[in-house]
Amino acid sequence: MRQVAERLGRGETYDTEGLRSMASPVRAGEARLCDVKGRRNALLIQLRVASSSIEKADLSHLDQDVGDVAGLSKELLVCSPSDGFAWLGLYWAEIHSGGAGPKAWSYLAQSYRFAPHEAWIQLIRATLVLRSGPAIPDALRPSAVADFDDIFRARLYPSAAVIYKSSSARMRTVLLDQTCGYPSEPRAVFLHYVKEQGLSIEHRCYPARTNSSAQPNELSRARADFRQE
Numbered sequence: 001m002r003q004v005a006e007r008l009g010r011g012e013t014y015d016t017e018g019l020r021s022m023a024s025p026v027r028a029g030e031a032r033l034c035d036v037k038g039r040r041n042a043l044l045i046q047l048r049v050a051s052s053s054i055e056k057a058d059l060s061h062l063d064q065d066v067g068d069v070a071g072l073s074k075e076l077l078v079c080s081p082s083d084g085f086a087w088l089g090l091y092w093a094e095i096h097s098g099g100a101g102p103k104a105w106s107y108l109a110q111s112y113r114f115a116p117h118e119a120w121i122q123l124i125r126a127t128l129v130l131r132s133g134p135a136i137p138d139a140l141r142p143s144a145v146a147d148f149d150d151i152f153r154a155r156l157y158p159s160a161a162v163i164y165k166s167s168s169a170r171m172r173t174v175l176l177d178q179t180c181g182y183p184s185e186p187r188a189v190f191l192h193y194v195k196e197q198g199l200s201i202e203h204r205c206y207p208a209r210t211n212s213s214a215q216p217n218e219l220s221r222a223r224a225d226f227r228q229e
Contacts, residue, residue, distance in 0.1 A: 019045050019046075019048060019049045034078075035079075036076065036079050036080045036083070039072065039075055039076040039079060040076060040083070040086075042072055043072040043073060043076055043085065043089050044085075046065070046068050046069050046072050047069055047089060047092065047124075049068075050062075050065035050066050050068070050092075050093075053065045054096065063097075066096045067093070067097070069092060069093040070089070070090060070093035070094070070097070072089065073086045073090045074086075076089070077090075083114065083115075084111045084112075084113075084115020084116075084121050085111070085115065085118075085121050085124075087107050087108070087110040087114065088107075088108070088111040088115075088121065088124065088125050088128070090107040091104050091105075091107035091108040091111060091128075091129075094107060100132060100135050105137050105140060108129065109139075109140060111125060112143040116143070116146070117150055119150065119151070119154060119156075122147040122150055122151060123151065123156070123159055123163075125147055126144070126147040126148050126151065126163045127162065127166050129144050129147070130144055130147075130148065130163060130166065130167035130168070130171045130175070131166050131167055131168055131171075132168065133168025133169070133170045133171045134170055141174075144171075145171075145174055145175065148160065148163055148175050148178065149178050151163065152182070152186070152190065153182075155189075157186070157189045157190050157192075157193045158193050160193070161190060161194045161196065162197065163175075164194055164197075164199070165194070165197045165198075173203070176201065176205060176206070179205060180204075180205040187205065187206060
């Protein structure tokens, strides 16, 4: 399960039905020692299963899959009440079952509280949250943007570009504003991966020079700096 979870985190794909059986929550009456890592891996797998059901509009499994995300999240919290990924799982399940209400945002707030800078959680959380755009409460918006900023600062530019693409139009502007304080080279690399996602950028911190002829040179320099580090 650990190996499958790690490979899913790297973007690999598996048969959804096989993943579903692998991540099945503990059934009523069963007892199991608190294996935090095992439960976290199961939740990661089930989150992928449920996301697949939503993408495919698989109505025969959708409700159960979303419910299992909530169930696995609660199981994990029993063992580890401060697990930021478990709180994120509850947020996701609530969004897809009860909608974007106070309960969902309270779960998300707990995820930010307990896992403010855990990169692997941020990579998942930013993609799930920033698409909500204006619906994100004002109190949580700085934390949502901070996830993107941490990923950008860590030079995970392909992931930052995917997050940018998945974000709402309003949040995209906020994210670009966040990059203005960085040198032109990292922004050029980020722009390169955004273009690979089929998008263009029109923003005060991405002038025409960066968007055209200067971009390849800056991209080469930034990649060279990255290799040296």
